[in-house]
Amino acid sequence: MKLTTQQKLQILKDIENNLSLGLVKALTLFETKLDEMKSAKEKEFNDELSALNKKLIDVQLQVKDGVDGESIIGPKGLPGKDSVVAGPKGDKPVAGVDYPIPKNGLPGEGIPGLPGKDGDNGSPDKPEEIAIKLNETTGSVKRKVIMGLEEELVSIKKAIREKSAGGQSGGGMGKVLHEEFSTSSATTTITTVSRIAGNGTALWVFYNGQQLMKGTHYTIGSDQRNITFVITLQDDTKVSVTYIRT
Secondary structure: OOOOHHHHHHHHHHHHHOHHHHHHHHHHHHHHHHHHHHHHHHHHHHHHHHHHHHHHHHHHHHOOOOOOOOOOOOOOOOOOOOOOOOOOOOOOOOEOOOEOOOOOOOOOOOOOOOOOOOOOOOOOOOHHHHHHHHHHOOOOOOHHHOOOHHHHHHHHHHHHHHHHHHHOOOOOOOOEEEEEEEEOOOOOEEEOOOOEHHHHOOEEEEEOOEEEOEOOOEEEOOOOOEEEEOOOOOOOEEEEEEEEEO
């Protein structure tokens, strides 16, 4: 399964723009490639099977019925004689008397085995199935597991700090806060302690370690504190919110 240079660049671009959406697109593309390979192998197998059936039919047409033959019974032979008669059972051999006691040999050198076959490509689950399984887990996916997420958050905070210090007058960037909420299937809204900067856009919401997207998974109230979920949460789960307060 090979990807074109354009497809590889597009995957990197999607991941750079939106990590979660980029990963989903990449998994979808891999699944499409696997389906294409499967269809090609199925067609090749069917063509070979059809050719084999044709050869078998040709062979069957060439076989003709033979003439019925008569069996010939020969004369009766003489009775056979008994073979060698079994002798009495011998004594159990004694080590050191009937045969030498074996000594420990020198350590042998192992011969490296042949390289094993390549394993299967990733999980057979589809992107939607992977997302459902992640949503059902409790705190199993942490931010540090998502490659580059911690560095990206630090870079964003640094960029906001530099922009606030260099171009605007006043108090500069607000303090970065982190809050965690215990949620269940009955949870539809959570409320932060402080107002969220940027008209409610300067925040990052994670559900059991998976980042949620504004508009797709949740909305922000006009008070810039209430976070209302569009999706249905599971029991015994966690929602963590990192935001910049006004």
